Amino acid sequence: MQVRASHILVKDRALAERLYAELKKGANFAELARRYSTCPSKSKGGDLGFFGEGQMVKEFEKEAFRLSPGSISRPVHTQFGWHIIKRTGTKE
DSSP: OEEEEEEEEESOHHHHHHHHHHHHTTOOHHHHHHHHOOSGGGGGTTEEEEEETTSSOHHHHHHHHHSOTTOBOOOEEETTEEEEEEEEEEEO
């Protein structure tokens, strides 16, 4: 199985928590990704495309696969910083 996900990557937890709160109030995920993310994927609204197990760092992958389609994670810490992940699709 593969999942499709978008993310917002920031360096500090406080900013990640603030962005998560904005998303919960209805902010547009892609717009926040374009404005705040430090990942090159920000130009695509944070879209990372489809990926399978073993292709992402463990903490990120575990959360992306756990989410149901359309849902958004609380901030997740990895070696790259703080991610807010949105699962956008699934395929076998």
